[in-house]
Amino acid sequence: MPTTAQTLPGLQSEAMPVEQGQLRLVAQRFGRHRLAVVSSALLVIIFLLAFAVRLLVPYDATEIEVGNSFAAPFSVSAKDGRMHYLGTDHLGRDYWSRILYAARISLTVAVVSVIGSTAVGAVVGAVSGYYGGVLDDILMRFVEFLLTIPTLPILLILSSILMQSPKAVPVPNFIINGLSGYMYISALEARQVVMIMLVLMSLGWLGIARLTRGVVLSLKTMNFVEAARAAGVSNTRIILRHMIPNAFAPLVVSASLGLADYVISEAALSFLGFGIQDPTPTWGNMLSFTESYMFEHPWLPLIPGLPIFVCALAFNYVGDGLRDALDPRLKL
Amino acid sequence: MINYLIRRSAQMLVVLFLSAVASYALLSAAPGGPLQGLLQQTQSSTRKIDKEDIARIRAQFELDLYFSVRFTRWLAGVPRGPLSIGGRELLGGVVVGCRIPVEAVVRSGGEETLQTVGCEQLVSMRDLAGRRTSRGIILGDFGNSWAILRDRPVSELLWSRLPRTLQLQIAATLISLLIGVPLGLYSAVRQYSRFDYVVTTSSFIGSSMPTFFFGLILILVFSILFKRAGWAYLPPGDAAGVRAYTMPLLGRVEAQSLLDQALRMIMPVTVLVLVSVAGWSRYLRSSMLEVLRQDYVRTARSKGVRERFVIVRHAMRNALIPFITIVVFALPGAFGGAVITETVFNWPGMGRLFVDALGRNDYPVTMAILLISAALTVAATLLSDVLYTVVDPRIRVS
Numbered sequence: 224m225p226t227t228a229q230t231l232p233g234l235q236s237e238a239m240p241v242e243q244g245q246l247r248l249v250a251q252r253f254g255r256h257r258l259a260v261v262s263s264a265l266l267v268i269i270f271l272l273a274f275a276v277r278l279l280v281p282y283d284a285t286e287i288e289v290g291n292s293f294a295a296p297f298s299v300s301a302k303d304g305r306m307h308y309l310g311t312d313h314l315g316r317d318y319w320s321r322i323l324y325a326a327r328i329s330l331t332v333a334v335v336s337v338i339g340s341t342a343v344g345a346v347v348g349a350v351s352g353y354y355g356g357v358l359d360d361i362l363m364r365f366v367e368f369l370l371t372i373p374t375l376p377i378l379l380i381l382s383s384i385l386m387q388s389p390k391a392v393p394v395p396n397f398i399i400n401g402l403s404g405y406m407y408i409s410a411l412e413a414r415q416v417v418m419i420m421l422v423l424m425s426l427g428w429l430g431i432a433r434l435t436r437g438v439v440l441s442l443k444t445m446n447f448v449e450a451a452r453a454a455g456v457s458n459t460r461i462i463l464r465h466m467i468p469n470a471f472a473p474l475v476v477s478a479s480l481g482l483a484d485y486v487i488s489e490a491a492l493s494f495l496g497f498g499i500q501d502p503t504p505t506w507g508n509m510l511s512f513t514e515s516y517m518f519e520h521p522w523l524p525l526i527p528g529l530p531i532f533v534c535a536l537a538f539n540y541v542g543d544g545l546r547d548a549l550d551p552r553l554k555l
Numbered sequence: 556m557i558n559y560l561i562r563r564s565a566q567m568l569v570v571l572f573l574s575a576v577a578s579y580a581l582l583s584a585a586p587g588g589p590l591q592g593l594l595q596q597t598q599s600s601t602r603k604i605d606k607e608d609i610a611r612i613r614a615q616f617e618l619d620l621y622f623s624v625r626f627t628r629w630l631a632g633v634p635r636g637p638l639s640i641g642g643r644e645l646l647g648g649v650v651v652g653c654r655i656p657v658e659a660v661v662r663s664g665g666e667e668t669l670q671t672v673g674c675e676q677l678v679s680m681r682d683l684a685g686r687r688t689s690r691g692i693i694l695g696d697f698g699n700s701w702a703i704l705r706d707r708p709v710s711e712l713l714w715s716r717l718p719r720t721l722q723l724q725i726a727a728t729l730i731s732l733l734i735g736v737p738l739g740l741y742s743a744v745r746q747y748s749r750f751d752y753v754v755t756t757s758s759f760i761g762s763s764m765p766t767f768f769f770g771l772i773l774i775l776v777f778s779i780l781f782k783r784a785g786w787a788y789l790p791p792g793d794a795a796g797v798r799a800y801t802m803p804l805l806g807r808v809e810a811q812s813l814l815d816q817a818l819r820m821i822m823p824v825t826v827l828v829l830v831s832v833a834g835w836s837r838y839l840r841s842s843m844l845e846v847l848r849q850d851y852v853r854t855a856r857s858k859g860v861r862e863r864f865v866i867v868r869h870a871m872r873n874a875l876i877p878f879i880t881i882v883v884f885a886l887p888g889a890f891g892g893a894v895i896t897e898t899v900f901n902w903p904g905m906g907r908l909f910v911d912a913l914g915r916n917d918y919p920v921t922m923a924i925l926l927i928s929a930a931l932t933v934a935a936t937l938l939s940d941v942l943y944t945v946v947d948p949r950i951r952v953s
Contacts, residue, residue: 368570379910
């Protein structure tokens with residue numbers, strides 16, 4: 224379902240020479256979706272800001288300037304002359320710095336969760352569709368069962384439990400240490416971040432599994448799969464080399480739309496108080512604090528709220544552009 | 556059809572039973588029950604609580620029973636005690652739990668943890684006889700609330716919150732239908748027009764808008780900035796005011812009056828409407844576009860039927876068929892409410908009750924809302940399948 228009322232691109236591409244290559248064609252068609260191009264440029268900038276956070280921010284994420292809460296944007300700290308580009312929050316922490324540190328955390332959570340749930344969903348869906356029979360029945364009944372339970376309440380329950388006892392799920396130490404170094408947070412905070420990723424993945428793979436299964440079911444009857452099987456290729460190899468790559472286009476589109484969902488879900492969990500907890504900066508928990516102070520400082524919610532909205536919108540536009548570029552008939 | 560209904564209802568019950576087991580297991584494993592809070596509270600105070608106190612509280616929340624026994628008592632209200640057949644007591648001595656567990660520090664892999672290693676005093680079936688027993692959730696008895704309305708029935712809490720959620724959801728659904736349906740249909744009829752472009756773009760943006768952020772922006776504009784500018788404004792939260800207030804243009808607004816309640820509904824309803832309209836208009840647009848491409852529409856046009864007639868009589872009616880299956884899913888929402896929207900606007904409905912219950916570890920309340928929502932979702936799925944066959948005779952159930 225194309226979401227903008229432009230004519231579908233891709234019709235002229237048949238007239239082009241074959242040597243141009245698939246990738247170039249896709250890039251060309253993607254380039255015609257102007258909002259998608261603008262969005263990807265915007266996202267590249269946001270990701271670069273998040274990566275270079277140490278070079279760009281004057282303060283630490285949790286550094287408190289006592290007695291200087293709710294400073295105005297572009298005000299200069301009286302103590303050491305550093306500038307608060309976006310002002311400070313209720314504790315006197317620098318907003319610009321926290322927003323960028325939070326970008327690193329919120330975006331990483333979204334990206335890792337999308338990769339994780341896409342991987343799990345693709346494998347489960349492919350195995351289920353390829354082998355069929357009892358295995359397919361069991362797996363798909365299980366997926367359907369989980370899909371009937373209301374999503375947000377389950378996510379809230381899971382993350383409320385895991386936030387209260389983040390050690391319930393064993394996580395290898397190198398992951399915790401790696402994340403805590405990468406996000407500039409303590410090991411305990413990193414564990415919370417991992418838990419939120421698990422929560423988001425716990426239901427995220429369901430849709431992907433159904434999607435992949437559908438593609439695999441139609442691929443299974445194709446001649447090239449039969450040929451591979453006749454040549455004695457193992458089932459595992461057929462799934463990994465022939466099934467999943469052919470499901471690539473819908474998976475990429477659903478992953479980019481998934482990024483938008485996960486940025487919003489993570490923020491929603493934090494906003495309701497069941498996600499990553501303060502002082503770890505995330506856009507969601509920063510937004511939930513602004514709610515209490517917005518009557519005295521009305522513009523406050525815009526500071527953490529706009530990044531969430533802009534990222535979600537940009538990811539959605541990129542997904543829309545990719546859908547048009549990869550396969551305009553795709554219904555996602 | 557009858558066969559199909561029976562089979563589907565049976566499947567439905569299985570799904571519901573499984574979700575009951577799953578959610579009960581999940582929340583039983585959850586930390587921070589009523590006992591933990593109490594232990595922390597009393598450890599800091601001067602009065603130390605002894606074993607008997609703990610045992611009594613464990614019994615009050617049935618934490619002294621084994622999981623399977625606790626689960627069946629919660630589900631169906633059995634076992635209530637020893638069976639008596641013809642005046643003789645049966646199974647009275649069967650062990651169903653542990654009243655006072657023995658705990659010890661166990662060292663494993665360098666970490667010390669407190670684990671239950673034995674039992675000092677067992678609970679037998681006979682001990683259950685004197686206990687207060689719920690009739691089980693099958694009969695709609697969700698037990699008592701742990702924290703929000705301590706020791707009052709969960710159902711009482713749900714009944715007190717349900718009207719507010721229904722009020723919000725019904726208003727939002729009706730308005731969304733009134734706006735979303737014409738919007739989607741008309742933008743399909745005028746495909747690629749300026750109108751279509753505006754509708755598709757704004758519904759795309761609307762569906763990317765996080766509801767909590769949209770809610771805060773509404774409060775920012777209509778409650779705060781309007782008030783500062785000296786215009787008529789909207790109260791930012793709650794379903795009804797506590798005291799009267801005055802504002803320009805409208806004058807004095809009495810607390811609890813119709814005007815007060817209407818003003819307070821505007822913003823939450825707007826948020827809910829935005830979400831539904833964005834989704835529904837996109838769905839209807841693509842559904843209508845598909846119908847407009849059908850042969851019978853072309854036939855009708857070539858016969859010389861007036862365009863309005865083609866659209867209203869031939870295309871629209873068919874485009875609305877699949878839409879019915881979507882609208883049915885407003886049903887579980889009408890009960891469960893909108894968790895985020897109700898929280899942002901401090902609306903005393905089911906959605907906020909769920910968040911509050913979860914935040915205060917009031918698991919019986921959490922469980923009741925979750926399971927009733929799940930039941931309604933499953934029922935809505937069945938209803939949508941059945942409705943589909945009713946409105947579209949081409950589709951047969953198998």
